[in-house]
Amino acid sequence: MNELENLLLILILSSTIVLSSTGAVMSIVMNGVFFLLTLFSASSKGSEEKNRIRKIVVGVIFLFVTALCVYLWLYSTIKPPSPPLPPKEAPYRNPNLTPEERAADLLSRMTLEEKIGQMTLVDRQSISSISDISTYYLGGLLSGGGSCPDPNVPWNWARMYNEFQKQAVEKTRLGIPILYGIDAVHGHNNVYGAVIFPHNVGMGATWNPELVEECARITAIEVRATGIRWTFSPCIDVARDDRWGRTYESFSEDPYLVKTMAISAVRGYQGAGLNRNDTVLATAKHYMGSGGTENGRDQGDCKxxxxxxREQHLEPFAGAVEAGVGSIMASYCSINGQKMHGSKFFLTDVLRRELGFQGLLVSDWEAIGQVDSSYREAVKKSIEAGIDMAMVPQSWRQFQVVLKDLVNRGEIPISRIDEAVYRILVTKFRMGLFENPYVDESLASIVGNAKHREVARQAVRESIVLLKNNGILPIPKNVSTIYVAGPNANDIGKQCGGWTITWQGSSGNITIGTTILEAIKRTVSPQTRIIFDEDASEISGPYDVGIVVVGETPYAEFYGDRENLDLPEEQLKIIDRVVASGTPTVVIMVAGRPLTGIESRLSQWSAFLMAWLPGTEGQGVADVLFGDYNPSGKLPRSWPRSTAQEPINYDRRPSEAYDPLFEFGYGLSYTTFEYINLTVSPISPKVEDTITIQVSVKNTGSRSGSEVVQVYISDVESSLPTPVKKLYRFQKVMLEPGETRNIVFTIPVSELGLYTEGPERIVEKGVFLVTIGGLTASFTVN
Known part of the structure; x- marks a missing residue:
């Protein structure tokens, strides 16, 4: 090896060491230089003078390349100066300033990376290390269905939450706490041992807004006890088709009933202030149209x-905004072909400018990616449309890179980022997160306590709808023998349904609670014999009474979409076997929606009750069966005769058929009620007036009981097709036997208007018809 080759070898070795630190781009550049030098060396033949010149040239090149590599290495390892630490007396640290003042100050101190971090909401299972929270400045974490610590017990949730929060508060420059969210949709349902309330469809059947508020309040207490401050609830979709897999998450097919329950739920969750230790940030979801998609397809198109x-799907969100809801979640669905997450018209023009919503707008789980086939375009459209915080549980790293590039290239203005982050920060300041970021882990012991379960038991009682009773109910507690059958009689998982412990829920002993069979055994006399045979395969009867509990197995979201709503044939045969034995048969349905295929057999059943998805407190079902509680539930949904009738809704247009098996608002009692003296005044109101409706209700039976007084109004002479009748008010009243009460409702005439294409209701002159309990009265708007 000659001297020139030695120099080249030294050059290559030294450069290789440096290049290992400078990256692939410089490697490509230097390899080109080495290639040219090698060619030069290979052609080195001639005089000694020429070789000396060549050696000098190679030496100069060697020194230049070495210096360049060292410079690039230093440049790549020296970090740019870090932003300064904020002073301890920074205005955003001052709790005496308003949340808006504090947010404005904090926003002015943030880098682009910190701002984008605040807009990022990540599932706890998708971070590779707890340090990701501080490294990527994450603004929020969540637990999706089944995203639980191990063991899944309340105290461990609290411990986990504090560890996550410590990383954000103590390991970042600005100390911004994370906002932790969870789908606490019918209690703190991810947590083993928490009380599980009836799903929303059952709560809608109570027609009791005060009870809905109380259940939400208890949920907030249990959620806060584990540290979490944000629930993705209430779901205020108006489910218009029972085939939809999320029907049980909807309070009703009726917009007014949903709106009323939405207001109550928001008040229950958020209480007297978000900075209290017994409240959580509520999320009204899914804005909007999810319940009206074609054929009831989840994430489909609302045409x-x-x-x-506006009439069917916007009203509940208007109510939630009026109640001060702190956050709203956008829907997966499209409206007339336009994805909601990419619609600036709906997310900004309607929601913010028309309804006046000023809170935090969050996307649904990875829904941003559905807006466009190009992820870059999807992010751009969603953020421009008005999404503030992106729920990107798995794609969060890609989201941050893409959003930063969009801002740096000027495709998304920094003003839109600042607007989003400002809303997030204001929310966190309003919640008191900066002053109280942690939870006292000893508070976890209140989760699932006896007082909370008693409220849930009352919710179950009031949710049950008695659809048929030939006099067999209530069952005497000292009856000789009760035969119990059916797959849902002794299964706490089926009682709770989806969104319980895991996303989809599951059958079996998944959490602490009381099954319907256990409740029956606890209620009857010691002398009563209980026989349980799930399939009724060995029934010999007849017995004094048979109770068959049938229904659905757990599911959630699109996994629950159905083409056929019939009760499975094998379950019908279980009922048939009990009936055939000569045993008077009580059928209880445990399901998230009305199931069909029962009409031909209904006449053979002695009684039929709808228990919906009652949750953990099955004792409430037994309370109704044995007369400890007089059933008061009313159907929040029309009950179709067959799936072919779907979608079937009582507030139909005149040209639409309506022939359900059981009508919306229907429900029996162990007593009877009579309506008398319906009046409306004035009978010729003006548009700016308020009408007063009065009616008297009498308990004509021998038991005390509750009746839901329902006020329906029809616009008889409207210029556009309007509902044949529409619910405008209701009130649940308790009456003793023989008691009569006068019920008064007031309704501004402006509420009776119809929507055109704009945001205003137009009240037209003409005749309106009021219907309450079979009575009718009219008035004419002048």
Whole structure:
């Protein structure tokens, strides 16, 4: 090896060492230089003078390349100066300033990376290390269905939450706490041992807004006891098709009933202030149209004129905004082909400018990626449309890179980022997170306590709808023998349904609670014999009474979409076997929606009750069966005769058929009620007036009981097709035997208007018809 080759070898070795630190791009550049030098060396033949010149050239190149590599290595390892630490007396640290003042100060101190971090909401299972919270400045974490610590017990949730929060508060420059969210949709349902309330469809059947508020209040207490401060609830979709897999998450098919329950739920969750230790940030979801998609397909397309969309799906969100809801979640669905997450019209023009929503707008789970086939375009459209915080549980790293590039290239203005982050920060300041970021882990012991379970038991009682009774109910507690059958009689998982412990829920002993069979055994006399045979395969009867509990197995979201709503044939045969034995048969349905295929057999059943998805407190079902509680539930949904009738809704247009098996608002009692003396005044109101409706209700039976007084109004002479009748008010009243009460309702005439394509209701002159309990009265708007 000659001297020139030695120099080249030294050059290559030394450069290789440096290049290992400078990256792939410089490697490519230097390899080109080495290649040229090698060619030069290979052609080195000639005089000694020429070789000396060549050696000098190679030496100069060697020194230049070495110096360049060292410079690039230093440049790549020296970090740019870090932003300064904020002073301890920074205004955003001052709790005496308003949340808005504090947020403005904090926003002015943030880098682009910190701002994008605040807009990022990540599932706890998707971070590779707890340090990701501080490294990527994450603004929020969540637990999706089944995303639980191990062991899944309340105290461990609290411990986990504090560890996550410590990383954000103590390991970042600005100390911004994370906002932790969870789908606490019918209690703190991810947590083993928490009380599980009836799903929303059952709560809608109570027609009791005060009870809905109380259940939400208890949920907030149990959620806060584990540290979490944000629930993705209430779901205020108006489910218009029972085939939809999320029907049980909806309070009703009726917008007014949903709106009323939405207001109560928001008040229950958020209480007297978000900075209290017994409240959580509520999320009204899914804005909007999810319940009106074609054929009831989850994440589908809601195809309807804008005036119908406003009438059927916007009203509950208007109510939630009026109640001060702190956050709203956008829907997966499309409206007339346009994805909601990418619609600036709906997310900004309607939600913010028309309804006046000022809170935090969050996306649904990875829904941003559905807006466009290009993820870059999807992020751009969603953020421009108005999404503030992106729920990107798995794609969060990609989201941050893409969003930063969009801002740096000027495709998304920094003003839109600042607007989003400002809303997030204001929310956190309003919640008192900066002053109280942690939870006292000893508070976890209150989760699932006896007082909370008693409220849930009352919710179950009031949710049950008695659909048929030939006099067999209530069952005497000292009856000789009760035969119990059916797959849902002794299964706490089936009682709770989806969104319980895991996303989809599951059958079996999944959490602490009382099954319907256990409740029956606890209620009857010691002398009563209980026989349980799930399939009724060995029934010999007849017995004094048979109770068959049938229904659905757990599911959630699109996994629950159905083409056929019939009760499974094998379950019908279980009922048939009990009936055939000569045993008077009581059928209880445990399901998230009305199931069909029962009409031909209904006449053979002695009684039929709908228990919905009652949750952990099955004792409430037994309370109704044995007369400890007089059933008062009313159907929040029309009950179809067959799936072919779907979608079936009572507030139909005149051209639409309506022939359900059981009507919306129907429900029996162990007593009877009579309506008398319906009056409306004035009978010729003006648009700016308020009408007063009065009616008297009498308990004509021998038991005390509750009746839901329902006020329906029809616009008889409207210029556009309007509902044949529409619910405008209701009130649940308790009456003793023989008691009569006068019920008064007031309704501004302006509420009776119809939507056109714009945001205003138009009240037209003409005749309106009021219907309450079979009585009718009219008035004419002048």
């Amino acid at each position: 309807a004129p804008l005036r119908i969309v």
